[in-house]
Amino acid sequence: MAERYELKQKEVWDGNMAASHALRQAQVDVVAAYPITPSTPIVQNYAQFLADGYVDGEFVMVESEHSAMSACVGAAAAGGRVATATSSQGYALMVEVLYQASGMRLPIVMTVVNRALASPLNIHGDHGDLYLGRDAGWIHLIANNPQEAYDMTLCAFKIAEDERVRLPVTTNQDGFLVSHTAQVVEPLQDEVAYKFIGDYKPMNPMLDTKNPVTYGAQTEEEWHFEFKASQHKALMESPVVIDEVFEAFEKLTGRKYNRVETYKLDDAEIALVIMGSAYETAMVAVDKAREEGIKVGLLMPRTFRPFPYNEIAEKLKNVKAIAALDRNAPMGAMGALYNEVSGALAANGQSAIMTNYIYGLGGRDITAEHILEVIKETEKNAKAGKRVTDLQGFINLRGPKLSFN
Amino acid sequence: MLQIRWHSRAGQGAVTGAKALADVMARTGKYVQAYSVYGAEKRGAPMTAYDKIDDKPILDHSKWMTPDYVLVIDPSLVFQEEIVDNTTDDTIFIVTSHMDKDDLLSIAKHLQGKKVYVIDAIKISQEEIGRAIPNTPMLGAFIKVSGIIPFEDFLTSIEDILSKFPRKIIDGNLRAIKRAYEEVK
Numbered sequence: 097m098a099e100r101y102e103l104k105q106k107e108v109w110d111g112n113m114a115a116s117h118a119l120r121q122a123q124v125d126v127v128a129a130y131p132i133t134p135s136t137p138i139v140q141n142y143a144q145f146l147a148d149g150y151v152d153g154e155f156v157m158v159e160s161e162h163s164a165m166s167a168c169v170g171a172a173a174a175g176g177r178v179a180t181a182t183s184s185q186g187y188a189l190m191v192e193v194l195y196q197a198s199g200m201r202l203p204i205v206m207t208v209v210n211r212a213l214a215s216p217l218n219i220h221g222d223h224g225d226l227y228l229g230r231d232a233g234w235i236h237l238i239a240n241n242p243q244e245a246y247d248m249t250l251c252a253f254k255i256a257e258d259e260r261v262r263l264p265v266t267t268n269q270d271g272f273l274v275s276h277t278a279q280v281v282e283p284l285q286d287e288v289a290y291k292f293i294g295d296y297k298p299m300n301p302m303l304d305t306k307n308p309v310t311y312g313a314q315t316e317e318e319w320h321f322e323f324k325a326s327q328h329k330a331l332m333e334s335p336v337v338i339d340e341v342f343e344a345f346e347k348l349t350g351r352k353y354n355r356v357e358t359y360k361l362d363d364a365e366i367a368l369v370i371m372g373s374a375y376e377t378a379m380v381a382v383d384k385a386r387e388e389g390i391k392v393g394l395l396m397p398r399t400f401r402p403f404p405y406n407e408i409a410e411k412l413k414n415v416k417a418i419a420a421l422d423r424n425a426p427m428g429a430m431g432a433l434y435n436e437v438s439g440a441l442a443a444n445g446q447s448a449i450m451t452n453y454i455y456g457l458g459g460r461d462i463t464a465e466h467i468l469e470v471i472k473e474t475e476k477n478a479k480a481g482k483r484v485t486d487l488q489g490f491i492n493l494r495g496p497k498l499s500f501n
Numbered sequence: 502m503l504q505i506r507w508h509s510r511a512g513q514g515a516v517t518g519a520k521a522l523a524d525v526m527a528r529t530g531k532y533v534q535a536y537s538v539y540g541a542e543k544r545g546a547p548m549t550a551y552d553k554i555d556d557k558p559i560l561d562h563s564k565w566m567t568p569d570y571v572l573v574i575d576p577s578l579v580f581q582e583e584i585v586d587n588t589t590d591d592t593i594f595i596v597t598s599h600m601d602k603d604d605l606l607s608i609a610k611h612l613q614g615k616k617v618y619v620i621d622a623i624k625i626s627q628e629e630i631g632r633a634i635p636n637t638p639m640l641g642a643f644i645k646v647s648g649i650i651p652f653e654d655f656l657t658s659i660e661d662i663l664s665k666f667p668r669k670i671i672d673g674n675l676r677a678i679k680r681a682y683e684e685v686k
Contacts, residue, residue: 277562376562
């Protein structure tokens with residue numbers, strides 16, 4: 097039996113430590129992982145917990161991330177609670193198996209520390225890996241600070257394992273900006289955290305040899321479409337469960353999470369849509385802008401998938417201009433947040449002026465001052481009643497100004 | 502918000518020092534951020550670590566800051582002009598050196614006219630801890646210069662934070678902290 101870990105009411109943890117403790121408290125049956133910067137400490141801390149007697153489950157060291165996710169698939173199909181951690185190139189190497197995990201409806205939890213994708217090689221934070229996994233059929237939760245990295249990881253198990261969902265979940269935190277930044281975290285005691293998640297309920301476990309089942313069967317044109325449609329349906333209907341879990345979490349901790357987070361949006365005339373730690377930096381910018389009389393608010397999808405289209409459109413129905421800020425190289429298009437938000441507005445007959453900004457690639461700093469400039473540009477569009485700024489701009493990029501129209 | 506920037510070489514314990522200071526201050530009810538700017542460098546490469554301390558939750562995740570204090574824990578980095586980047590006339594520098602302040606400033610001209618305190622944190626850590634890990638003596642010097650919390654409260658917290666280490670290491674660090682508290686000038 098795992099030993100109880102003595103936790104203070106307030107700990108000073110970085111995002112990695114916060115995620116490690118959440119995995120430990122979930123009493124995961126199998127963690128299979130291949131460490132990679134900047135998520136390495138999650139795996140390292142977890143191995144230390146195991147060595148010190150705080151974990152009962154198995155820790156499997158594998159030879160690559162492809163193997164890590166493959167071992168996770170095997171263990172989850174066998175009927176255990178399963179988790180791992182990765183970043184960037186490791187995430188990329190897992191991609192094939194990410195689709196297997198979601199297609200087999202395996203409720204694996206993966207704590208992702210977001211990092212840029214090579215080339216050129218870079219160990220710092222951006223959303224390249226998150227966007228790479230966008231269509232893999234996983235639920236993607238976003239955490240903006242170490243407290244949220246802890247909270248989202250606890251919630252992830254409860255969402256993934258609900259019998260109405262049974263889908264894998266990632267919890268995302270920005271590399272270094274969250275993963276290596278120590279802040280005050282108020283953890284739950286071990287027994288409280290475990291009770292919140294609950295015991296693991298196996299569904300169709302392969303180790304139940306009296307009831308043999310097949311995972312990963314071949315389906316051609318006669319059944320493949322129905323499988324994928326039913327998988328998509330589970331993802332599209334998961335908000336019911338996500339809302340229930342967030343509500344239960346609020347009752348337990350007082351910390352309220354929403355699938356769509358907003359800041360000062362109620363009376364706003366312009367809005368920024370932004371995801372990750374920069375959402376909090378943007379709060380500082382919004383406060384400064386409001387001191388100057390600019391009515392601006394913020395919006396963030398807490399669930400990048402399933403993407404809360406209609407809720408976002410509803411929250412943005414009164415704004416005149418919106419800037420969507422993507423922390424990812426868009427490579428031949430507008431950023432994903434721009435596209436998703438534009439689609440959400442169009443689907444609801446709304447016509448706020450949309451612009452896109454790319455920022456923070458490979459850990460490039462974004463300050464409240466930078467975001468304040470974006471707010472002022474967006475205000476120009478609202479005042480003109482049409483787009484007078486560039487369609488796609490780049491924040492804190494060196495060299496001559498780059499933009500696309 | 503109080504902002505502190507550490508200059509160190511990777512492996513000298515600036516990250517641990519920054520996190521320990523954040524932990525100490527969090528115990529007084531403050532909100533904190535402790536982080537560092539990493540490259541892909543190896544042990545020995547120059548690096549910076551940061552503390553932000555405030556009465557309300559710290560939302561700004563940008564790396565940029567105008568430090569109130571600059572703590573230099575490697576004696577060779579004192580001579581790098583980068584240590585004065587983004588500082589103001591009010592920024593206080595606490596630097597590690599075996600030289601006295603006048604001799605140091607005659608060479609490190611970028612520190613002339615600045616508020617500078619000197620402590621030989623390398624020598625203290627070698628003599629008291631047995632290794633050149635100058636982070637904890639720098640904390641002792643910082644507490645003296647800043648007066649941010651009573652020294653006894655600091656010692657109580659830091660002893661608890663160090664409690665995972667063997668008694669010998671804890672005692673060495675406490676001696677180093679106390680000596681630096683007395684010797685910084």
